[in-house]
Amino acid sequence: MDITTQQTTAPPTAPGPAAPADKRAARGATRPGDRIFLGLSRGSGIFVLVLMAAIAAFLTYRASIAIGKNEANFFTSFEWNPSGVPPEFGIAVLVFGTVVSSVIAMVIAVPVSVGIALFITHYAPRRLGGLIGYVVDLLAAVPSIVYGLWGVLVLVPHMGGLYSWLDEYLGWTGVFAWEGGPARSLLTVGILLALMILPIITNVSREVFRQVPRMHEEAALALGATRWEVIRMSVLPFGRSGVISASMLGLGRALGETMAVAMVLSPSFDIGASLLDPGGGTFAQNIASKFNEATVMGQDALIASGMVLFVITLLVNGAARLIIARRKEYSGANA
Amino acid sequence: MAKRIDVSGLNAYYGSFLAIEDISMTVEPRSVTAFIGPSGCGKSTFLRTLNRMHEVTPGGRVEGKVMLDEENLYGAGIDPVAVRREVGMVFQRPNPFPTMSVYDNVAAGLRLNGKHKKSELDDVVEKSLKGANLWNEVKDRLNKPGSGLSGGQQQRLCIARAIAVEPNVLLMDEPCSALDPISTLAIEDLIGELKEQFTIVIVTHNMQQAARVSDRTAFFNLAAVGQPGKLIELDDTERIFSNPSVQATEDYISGRFG
Numbered sequence A: 001m002d003i004t005t006q007q008t009t010a011p012p013t014a015p016g017p018a019a020p021a022d023k024r025a026a027r028g029a030t031r032p033g034d035r036i037f038l039g040l041s042r043g044s045g046i047f048v049l050v051l052m053a054a055i056a057a058f059l060t061y062r063a064s065i066a067i068g069k070n071e072a073n074f075f076t077s078f079e080w081n082p083s084g085v086p087p088e089f090g091i092a093v094l095v096f097g098t099v100v101s102s103v104i105a106m107v108i109a110v111p112v113s114v115g116i117a118l119f120i121t122h123y124a125p126r127r128l129g130g131l132i133g134y135v136v137d138l139l140a141a142v143p144s145i146v147y148g149l150w151g152v153l154v155l156v157p158h159m160g161g162l163y164s165w166l167d168e169y170l171g172w173t174g175v176f177a178w179e180g181g182p183a184r185s186l187l188t189v190g191i192l193l194a195l196m197i198l199p200i201i202t203n204v205s206r207e208v209f210r211q212v213p214r215m216h217e218e219a220a221l222a223l224g225a226t227r228w229e230v231i232r233m234s235v236l237p238f239g240r241s242g243v244i245s246a247s248m249l250g251l252g253r254a255l256g257e258t259m260a261v262a263m264v265l266s267p268s269f270d271i272g273a274s275l276l277d278p279g280g281g282t283f284a285q286n287i288a289s290k291f292n293e294a295t296v297m298g299q300d301a302l303i304a305s306g307m308v309l310f311v312i313t314l315l316v317n318g319a320a321r322l323i324i325a326r327r328k329e330y331s332g333a334n335a
Numbered sequence B: 001m002a003k004r005i006d007v008s009g010l011n012a013y014y015g016s017f018l019a020i021e022d023i024s025m026t027v028e029p030r031s032v033t034a035f036i037g038p039s040g041c042g043k044s045t046f047l048r049t050l051n052r053m054h055e056v057t058p059g060g061r062v063e064g065k066v067m068l069d070e071e072n073l074y075g076a077g078i079d080p081v082a083v084r085r086e087v088g089m090v091f092q093r094p095n096p097f098p099t100m101s102v103y104d105n106v107a108a109g110l111r112l113n114g115k116h117k118k119s120e121l122d123d124v125v126e127k128s129l130k131g132a133n134l135w136n137e138v139k140d141r142l143n144k145p146g147s148g149l150s151g152g153q154q155q156r157l158c159i160a161r162a163i164a165v166e167p168n169v170l171l172m173d174e175p176c177s178a179l180d181p182i183s184t185l186a187i188e189d190l191i192g193e194l195k196e197q198f199t200i201v202i203v204t205h206n207m208q209q210a211a212r213v214s215d216r217t218a219f220f221n222l223a224a225v226g227q228p229g230k231l232i233e234l235d236d237t238e239r240i241f242s243n244p245s246v247q248a249t250e251d252y253i254s255g256r257f258g
């Protein structure tokens, strides 16, 4: 007992005569194991950075070639003809399709996910909650190609009811007008994307809600709060930033989803007034469906569009961070 | 509005584990009653049966009667939510709502009761914060988050939050155990003032504190770990600390065990 305490409390290195040696000791690089590990981890860190820089440089280079030769306005043109003479292409349709389908997905998925997560953590009996959680976990593991197949074979043929209902009651807005075409529209894509991101958002929200400190909930309970009031006063405020992060994860997936969108959407390079019209396109879907047959110039144009998607994703993440940071003072973290 | 608490034949369970057995006692209005006893003897459990918080723990179950004046808290058709609005509680660790400002923390209970008029809330918030001896320290930062206060201030904020709804009874579970001696004294003084209006029950591990703040003291004990806790005796605080009628109480107070 005595001996072990002495061993563990003894200074790991004898105090060296020179200051630099001391400094190195403090950083833990004197033992061979430490030194090897430090070298390895530093090496891999640098390697990743170099790799990223190389990829970025390559993509930027190829994208800039395409944009340099482009005769149309890259941001506003509705054309996608990069191999034509002269080459003309623009991302307006893709921005529209990507943003709209993702927004639809978020509008549906976030409230439903939060609801499911609250049900699992605060309403359902333990067994039932566990079962639902397990099923949601399984959903998260389904590959997107399977969602795509299901979308084409099941969702698209069965959208008629919803579409005619929307047309009847909201058709006058124009946004929900339906001419009876196949349901391979941005709305269907949005609904499918909602289903795909629902498990991610639910899972993360569930973990966040589960971590609400018992004492915060009891504070509300002891004041005479009902279950819903406890959720409103303690659970949701505590989980707010977590839910935002979860939604951003989901949004990231929705923005970049490729296969399922490519399978469901009937691609066309224009922007319809109605969300129910077949057609439209998203960045990822456009790249997936065009890349194989593209010329070098066509590939470069697709790379350029991919970089725009990357920038959009970055902006979305930045915005989420801002939202979280703005109310940090009030977050549960410093309780 | 202080009310008398009259407990008879009360058992509380966690699942199948009987945590406290056959407790009967009366707590007079406008008095401070201290619960003392070794760790695990069921003081917190018993306290939480008095505002029906025990049953929010999974498996929590209560048998017996708790009368608040003429009303049995465990009677048929009694809404636990309504009970908790009448019997306030302050916890061991200060737990202001972290996402709410000082003002909103104090107003939280009032808003639950459907009071939303600004002028009305302003008055009660000020009165409650003054009642909790916190007004002078926070009157310039009412809109700052409650979690930004010191621990002692947070605890007084929780007291202000609890008294803002004018409960009939105030339960406190070791309210000073996370606080420094000065904050502790502030809260003890406060308890002395609050008993003019409320029936107060306080759990404490600090004998001096029990002796300082309480009129009556209840000593709880358990025969062995795994056995249910029981009320050993309840008497005037002076008598408990000078000349208790049960040997176990004397042993505990003089530090011979527990």
Ligand SMILES: Nc1ncnc2c1ncn2[C@@H]1O[C@H](COP(=O)(O)OP(=O)(O)OP(=O)(O)O)[C@@H](O)[C@H]1O
Binding pocket: B014, B017, B019, B037, B038, B039, B040, B041, B042, B043, B044, B045, B046, B057, B226, B229
């Ligand atoms: N949530 C719970 N689930 C199961 N058993 C519990 C739970 N909370 C408390 N107990 C048990 O009930 C008994 C009484 O616990 P309680 O917390 O009431 O003791 P206490 O007198 O307040 O102790 P302390 O002075 O340490 O706060 C103990 O045996 C404890 O292990």
Ligand SMILES: [Mg+2]
Binding pocket: B043, B044, B045, B173, B203
């Ligand atoms: Mg306790």
